[in-house]
Amino acid sequence: MKKILLMGHPNVGKSAFFNRLTGANVIESNYPGTTVDYTKGYIRLEDKDVEIVDVPGTFSLEPKDKAEEVAVAMLHNNKDAFVICVIDASKIERGLYLALEIIENGYPTILALNMWDITEDKNIQIDVVKLEQILGIPVVPTIAISGEGIKKLVERIKQAVPIKVDKIIEKAGDSAK
Amino acid sequence: MRLTTDQRWGLIDKIAKKTITFGKYEHTLKDALGELTIKPLSGIPIAIAVLYGFWSIFCSFAGTLCTDGFFVKLFDKHFLPWAQRFFSQLPHWLYYILIGEPAADNCFEAFGVLTSGLFVALGVVLPAVFIFYLMFTLLEDIGYMPRLAVLIDTVMHKIGLHGYAIVPTILSLGCNVPAVTACRILETKKERFIMMTLLAIFIPCGAQLGIMQKVIPATMGWVLLYLLAGYFIFGFIMHKLIPGRSPEILIDVPTYQMPTFRNVGKKLRMRTVCFLKTAVPFVLLGCAVVNILYLVGFMQWLSNTLSPLFVNWFGVPKETVSPLIAAFLRKDLAVAQLSVIEMSKYQMITAVVLVSIYFPCVATFVMMFKEGWRELLGSLVVLGTVVFLYGGLLHLIWMLLGVA
Amino acid sequence: MKKKLTEMAYKENAFIASIEKDIMHKVSGMGVRVGKRVEMITKQPLKGPLTISIEGTHTSLGRGVAEKIVVSPVRSPAFDKT
Structure with missing residues (x-):
């Protein structure tokens, strides 16, 4: 595994997420002013330090400003990267929009349904098992601020594989069960 | 395989139907508060109150409490006399660079690297930048900034920007350096150019604000007013002259959140450290450079050479040439x-x-250069014009008022 | 009766009926799409931006963007009874 990109909408607690993932190992290095502006750190996976990059927040892969351009460029410049897609679970539909775009581009992706507590407060129920089955990628509910679910997410990163989107369409269209 | 937008939403609908159930949503206090602060009738007065509060906390904490209450006493009464005694054996030229004027009884007049340099950086500017970033980070983490952006959007469109430009603008009041990077949240080249040029020219940074408040409290209001007017006037002119699009605002307005201590602490630490790293060396260096230029007589020569421009056109004493040299290194020092x-x-x-x-x-100069040298050159042209015209205009106003 | 998003009244609810192509890619990542229910939260004066509630989120958009979105208002419950 070469690199992990942490992607997601702005304001979904991505930075808190990043801090949790890298824990005490965090290496804060801003690269202000170069073509990219991001923070990177390392997480330990199977006794190896893997670089993880906190990509600027973006709503979609069709950038509408320069910060989003940076995000999209980072994705395209790291063809062999794994992606952790962090979304606000209480706004899951538009989160899935970004997740699908990333999956369509062929990246092995793991989906973090962050702000799970807020989602419960708002009375939104998400069938995680079923969602995982349809998407074919690991889906993990998380609460980044308190750290819940982060460990489980790290354990499952390696299960992320590239998925063909027609497979998802097939499974989603499946009316039985 | 890639989907079209419609196909993608179609797929999401299918997935959602199978996996998500939306329960009844109760409106909370947070929602009510959120709406109250974005509706113009209540939101605008609240915005004014918030900004005013921001300003008065800034002044009382940085100025009254930290600088006057603590650092002035520490530096003028204890550190300066000690340093003057301790280094008295140094060769004259070195003493002049490090400690400055031997007869000085306060750290502003001494103007040595170790006296004024340290005092300005740590005693005056650090508290100002710290309290500024603390409040900015709080507003940011609570989720207030997007609301401010929406409220001010109409005004910002007049100068070719949209409401979100309030973020680099306010950030710039802390330090121009991160604000230059923050210009990236704007969509088009035109917007980014206008924003970057305006903030480089018209927005005083926290360091400047802190020091202005210390040394020229009586005239500071006028200075800020004049700068604010310039921000809009030249923004408007650039908007008319520069080709390109100024797209409309399109932003998420998140619900309010309780800021977490961890996050605020972390951001505050990063921002303050970043400031210390860029500012302190330049303040000290600036002091040294100015002193050396005086020692070798260059400053006196430059003052005399430029005096026609300064005395006749701008109407200021020729000695102000030297602060302008220092201003390139650090504005607060100047x-x-x-x-x-x-x-x-x-x-x-x-x-x-x-x-x-x-x-x-x-530091800002370097940041702008990294964002694109063409834009930087453009900004410099605008800047040259503005300095010449605006400085002369001010002189004209004083002449008309009969005070110059 | 279909109308533009900009013509919606304060607190009015409606479903998005269509979105013009040229702004589609800009707004879709933010969850603004055909078939979604929206509520008008505020309109800023002097042709300022609108704030709508969609999928439990508040989104602000400029008038120029909002004019390219057509909605069909939700019929009021009173109307349904008759």
Whole structure:
């Protein structure tokens, strides 16, 4: 595994997420002013330090400003990267929009349904098992601020594989069960 | 395989139907508060109150509490006499660079690297930047900034920007350096150029604000007013002259959140450290450079050479040339230097305005260069024009008022 | 009766009926799409931006963007009874 990109909408607690993932190992290095502006750190996976990059927040892969351009460029410049897609679970539909775009581009992706507590407060129920089955990628509910679910997410990163989107369409269209 | 937008949403609908159930949503206090602060009738007064509160906390914490209450006493009463005694054996030229004027009884007039340099950086500017970033980070983490952006959107469109430009603008009041990067949240080249140029020219940074408040509290309001007017006037002119699009605002307005101590602490630490790293070395270096230029007689020569422009066109004493040299390294240092030059209140306003609008400090300059040298060159052309016209205009206003 | 998003009244609810192509890619990532229910939260004066509530989120958009979105208002419950 070469690199992990942490992607997601702005304001979904991505930075808190990043801090949790890298824990005490965090290496804060801003690269202000170069073509990219991001923070990177390392997480330990199977006794190896893997670089993880906190990509600027973006709503979609069709950038509408320069910060989003940076995000999209980072994705395209790291063809062999794994992606952790962090979304606000209480706004899951538009989160899935970004997740699908990333999956369509062929990246092995793991989906973090962050702000799970807020989602419960708002009375939104998400069938995680079923969602995982349809998407074919690991889906993990998380609460980044308190750290819940982060460990489980790290354990499952390696299960992320590239998925063909027609497979998802097939499974989603499946009316039985 | 890639989907079209419609196909993608179609797929999401299918997935959602199978996996998500939306329960009844109760409106909470947070939602009510959120709406109250974005509706113009209630939101605008609240915004004014918030900004005013921001300003008064900034002044009382940085100025009254930290600088006057603590650092002035520490530096002037204890550190300065000690340093003057301790280094008295040094060769004259080195003493002049490090400690400055031997007869000085306060750290503004001494102007040595170790006296004024340290005092300005740590005693005056650090508290200002710290409290500024603390409040900015709080507003940011609570989720207030997007609301401010929506409220001010209409006004910002007049100068070719949209409401979100309020983020780099306010951030720039702390330090121009991160604000240059923050310009990336704007969509088009035109917007980014206008924003970057305006912030480099018209927005005084936290360091400057801190020091202005210390040395020219009486005239500071006028200086800020004049800069604010410039921000809009030249923004408007650039908007008319520069081709390109100024797209409309399209942003998420998140619900309010309780900021977490961890996050605020972390951001505050990063921002303050970043400031210390860029600012302190330049303040000390700036002091040294200015002193060396005086020692070798270059400053006197430059003052005489440029005096026609300064005395006749801008209407300020020729000694102000030296602070303008220092201003390239650090603006706060320059304002501190101005404060000890003998001049009238009106000349002081002109001089401080000139220091503010003239050249961004070296750190900002480097940041702008990294964002694109063409844009930087463009900004410099605007800057040259603005300094010349705006400085002269101010002089004209004073003449018409009969005070110059 | 279909109308533009900009013509919606304060607190009015409606479903998005269509979105013009040229702004589609800009707004879709933010969850603004055909078939979604929206509520008008505020309109800023002097042709300022609108704030709508969609999928439990508040989104602000400029008038120029909002004019390219057509909605069909939700019929009021009173109307349904008759």
